[in-house]
Amino acid sequence: MNAHPAQRRRRGQARLRYAAAALLALLVHGLAGLLVVLTGSLSGERPAPRPQVQKAPLPPVAMRPLTSDQWQKNRGPVPPSPEQPRVAEAKPPPPRPPEPPKPEQRPKGQVVDVAPGNR
DSSP: OOOOOOOOOOOHHHHHHHHEEEEEEEHHHHHHHHHHHHHHSSSSSOOOOOOOOOOOOOOOOOOOOOOHHHHHHHHHOOOOTTSOOOOOOOOOOOOOOOOOOOOOOOOOOOOOOOOOOOO
């Protein structure tokens, strides 16, 4: 069950073809990268330097002590406590009865009947 000699030769040629394609691809990519580097570094114009923006100096920060009462007050809205009486919530207005449907108006002019799926 040995392979025919022509088939063995084709396998070897296929491997050689793949190796040559990989080598050629690496060579072309390397040349393209070298071309990009050379054209970027040999251009006569340099980009204009960015102007230096002077930032205003930040004012110093001072920390001051807070009492626990001030801390609690600054934390945000206070949830209602059970000791405070609750304000009666406003009742929503009663729902309006639905409006009676308006009678369908017949269009004026010529009426064209269409297929049921295209209405």
